[in-house]
Amino acid sequence: MTRSPESPLRPTSYIRALPLRGRVARPQPKGLPVINLGFNELPFGPSPKVAAAIADAGNSANRYGAPGCDALREALGAANGLDPDTLICGNGSEELLDVIGRNFARPGDEILISQFGYIQFVLAAHRLGATLVKAPERAFTTDIDALLAAITPRTRLIFLANPNNPTGTVLPVDELARLARGVPGDVVLVLDLAYGEFTGFDYVAAVHDLARGFENVIVTRTFSKAYGLAGLRAGWAQVPAWMLPGFYIARGMGSVNHMAQAAALAALEDIEVVRERVAVILSERRRVAERLAALGLSCCPSGTNFLMARIDGAGPEVTEALVEYLFDAGGLVVNRTREAGLEQFFRFSLGLPAQNDLLLDCTARFQQARPV
Secondary structure, three states, X not given: OOOEOXXXXXXXXXXXXXXXXXXXXXXXXXXXXXXXXXXXXXXXXXXXXXXXXXXXXXXXXXXXXXXXXXXHHHHHHHHHOOOHHHEEEEOHHHHHHHHHHHHHOOOOOEEEEEOOOOHHHHHHHHHHOOEEEEEOOEOOEOOHHHHHHOOOOOEEEEEEEOOOOOOOOOOOHXXXXXXXXXXXXXXXXXXXXXXXXXXXHHHHHHHHHHHHOOOOEEEEEEOOOOOOOOOXXXXXXXXXXXXXXXHHHHOOOOOOOHHHHHHHHHHHHOHHHHHHHHHHHHHHHHHHHHHHHHOOEEEOOOOOOEEXXXXXXXXXXXXXXXXXXXXXXXXXXXXXXXXXXXXXXXXXXXXXXXXXXXXXXXXXXXXXXXXO
């Protein structure tokens, strides 16, 4: 076969690119420090105990982390009242979502999510070649009846982030229980609690208790959000024990590195610091939402460390102008929510009080200058 320069012979990829939301990436025009509020990170650095554990682990960076994360699973079990032999750790909960998908879904199978479900659920289905099905929501909140109605004989997996990303909305535990009872026993239900601590530590415990009664329900958690370890990538899941052998086959060997395990262990020992920091975020979440309302912006009810907001009566083009203005005037990076049906919103994580004040001040100036 002769190759022409215009059409070189190349391998064929089975993965098609998906459009992802864009973030401001150009230089800050005033030379201001850039404050990234686009990744739902905690604004606090490691506590002294966690920082010491990270530094100590760095002295043995030539060693792999324990492949089974035995000490971390024991600590997680003790902290959450769970059997360590029903827990698995991963390179963030994102790896575990992928592991679950590869265990239970193939091309031709259906993965069911809510209308504005977490983007990683979409990507997991895309990687597997599975059919993604979205159930409609009510007021940007998961509708359990719609999810149950969307189950077909081809449904293999239901992914539900609760609290949800990007909307921030939350379902009560009794609604999750109704979903779990209504899902057929041969369909896996994954309850992703990445932001659960920002709804409440008691809420998280109640979801774990719910999952104990089912052989097809998984709960995923992460150290990236409330524990402030996003840069180290440590996640975990409560899993029916019969699923674990397949999960370990699909998971990377030693995927939770030595430093991440040490930091996660220290964070569990420093739980009062975690609780104090979560309390700060919750206080800021109320304050910022109230201030934005006074400026003519509405926020979706949030059980997370972020808010999804829109300018009342304005369309996507005004939202886009505000996103650009926040960066140009304050060095603030926020997230565009360009999913179909959310184009008029933007999303930002709650920062330190001074950072949140800067966002509020810039928004106020934008609103004052905007023609009505």
